[in-house]
Amino acid sequence: MEPMTTLTLARGDITRQHVDAVVNAANSSLLGGGGVDGAIHRAGGPDILAACRALRASHYGKGLPTGHAVATPAGRLPARWVIHTVGPVWSATEDRSELLASCHRESLRVADELGARTVAFPAISTGIYGWPMDDAARIAVAAVRQAVTTVEEVRFVLFDERAYEAFAARVG
Numbered sequence: 720m721e722p723m724t725t726l727t728l729a730r731g732d733i734t735r736q737h738v739d740a741v742v743n744a745a746n747s748s749l750l751g752g753g754g755v756d757g758a759i760h761r762a763g764g765p766d767i768l769a770a771c772r773a774l775r776a777s778h779y780g781k782g783l784p785t786g787h788a789v790a791t792p793a794g795r796l797p798a799r800w801v802i803h804t805v806g807p808v809w810s811a812t813e814d815r816s817e818l819l820a821s822c823h824r825e826s827l828r829v830a831d832e833l834g835a836r837t838v839a840f841p842a843i844s845t846g847i848y849g850w851p852m853d854d855a856a857r858i859a860v861a862a863v864r865q866a867v868t869t870v871e872e873v874r875f876v877l878f879d880e881r882a883y884e885a886f887a888a889r890v891g
C-alpha cells in the first residue's frame with residue numbers, strides 16, 4: 720500500500736500539541752529567538768536549549784543553514800522531539816520559495832529518521848521573517864503533499880484566524 724499522510728489544521732499554540740514532533744521556526748544560531756521559537760523554549764524548558772547548544776558545538780558552529788532541519792528532545796512539551804528548521808527571510812526581489820519548501824521536506828525527512836508518526840508545523844517564515852501568509856500556505860501545503868514520508872499526520876498549527884484561513888484555503 721502507498722504510504723498516506725493526512726494533512727490536518729488546528730488553531731492555537733503549537734506548544735500545546737500532543738504529537739510526536741513539533742517543528743520550530745528557528746533561526747540559524749539555534750539559540751532561541753522570538754515568536755514560535757521563544758514560545759517553544761519557554762514552554763519546553765532548558766533541556767531544549769542545552770541540546771541546541773550541543774548541536775552547535777558538534778555540527779553547526781557556523782549556524783544551521785536555511786532550509787535544513789535538525790532534532791532535539793522536546794523537554795517539557797507534550798511531544799517527544801522538536802525539529803528545528805530555519806526558514807528563509809521573505810524577499811521581494813529573490814524567489815526563495817524552494818528554501819521554504821526545503822524546510823518542510825527536511826523536517827519530514829528528520830521525522831522519518833526519528834520514527835515520528837505525527838508532526839506539527841507552524842506557519843514557517845510568516846512572522847518575523849515576513850513571508851506573505853497566502854504564499855507561505857501554498858508552498859507549505861504543496862511541499863508536504865509532495866513529500867515521500869512515513870509520517871501519518873502533518874498538522875499545521877495556526878496561531879491566528881488569518882493564518883488558519885490561508886491554510887484552510889489550500890488544504891480544502
Ligand code: ADP
Binds near residue numbers: 841842845847848
Ligand atoms: P519566522 O521567523 O519563521 O517568521 P515566527 O515565530 O516569527 O517565525 O512566526 C512564524 C509563525 O508562527 C507566525 O505566523 C506566528 O504568528 C506563529 N506563531 C507564533 N507563536 C506561535 C505559537 N505559540 N504557536 C503556533 N504558531 C505561533
